[in-house]
Amino acid sequence: MLDREGFRPNVGIILLNQRNEVFWGKRIRTHSWQFPQGGIKHGETPEQAMFRELHEEVGLHPEHVKIVARTRDWLRYEVPEHYIRRDARGHYKGQKQIWFLLQLLGRDSDMNLRATDHPEFDAWRWNEYWVPLESVIEFKRGVYEMALTELARFLPRSSHHNRYLRAGMRPGPRGRAGGPELAPDTESPPAS
Numbered sequence: 001m002l003d004r005e006g007f008r009p010n011v012g013i014i015l016l017n018q019r020n021e022v023f024w025g026k027r028i029r030t031h032s033w034q035f036p037q038g039g040i041k042h043g044e045t046p047e048q049a050m051f052r053e054l055h056e057e058v059g060l061h062p063e064h065v066k067i068v069a070r071t072r073d074w075l076r077y078e079v080p081e082h083y084i085r086r087d088a089r090g091h092y093k094g095q096k097q098i099w100f101l102l103q104l105l106g107r108d109s110d111m112n113l114r115a116t117d118h119p120e121f122d123a124w125r126w127n128e129y130w131v132p133l134e135s136v137i138e139f140k141r142g143v144y145e146m147a148l149t150e151l152a153r154f155l156p157r158s159s160h161h162n163r164y165l166r167a168g169m170r171p172g173p174r175g176r177a178g179g180p181e182l183a184p185d186t187e188s189p190p191a192s
Contacts (some may be wrong), residue, residue, distance in 0.1 A: 001041050003096065007076055008094070013053065013100050014035055016103045020155050023126065025121035027120065028122045032137055032139050033135045033136065035144070044109065059111050059113065060106065063106075064135060068104055071099040075098075076097075077094050078093050079095070079139060080139055
């Protein structure tokens with residue numbers, strides 16, 4: 001299902017743990033890391049597609065997560081022609097994505113990369129919010145940076161408190177008092 005411009009509707013998922021670290025999956029049989037993502041099927045809403053992909057790729061169910069935010073508009077990336085099947089060239093340009101920011105309510109042990117017969121990932125880890133974009137395939141890096149930047153303002157406050165802070169001071173990034181409330185770093189990584 002392509003739109004008139006040749007972009008396939010898709011969802012992307014940024015899954016947070018309680019420390020505001022993000023789920024980072026290693027694509028099966030590659031050295032490429034990415035967030036869970038997948039196509040929106042005919043008749044599905046972006047939210048329905050997100051929950052389906054979350055289960056297919058990570059093994060989580062709706063009760064394991066809370067939706068924190070989503071991007072306002074579609075974020076697009078074009079796929080280089082040499083990655084496109086010959087029969088789709090000229091029609092398919094890339095993907096347009098709605099990105100969701102989710103908070104994990106369950107436990108790490110609830111995740112199952114083998115929830116379906118066609119796993120996407122063969123390993124996973126928690127990573128700082130500003131993931132190392134150089135390990136993302138090059139043509140997706142811009143969309144990742146746009147999604148992370150737009151959704152950063154919705155990051156929940158960390159539940160970890162520094163008992164040495166004076167009363168009335170909130171911890172900022174990395175435990176510093178008086179820092180920005182929501183952003184883990186003041187700069188985003190270079191898109192390289």
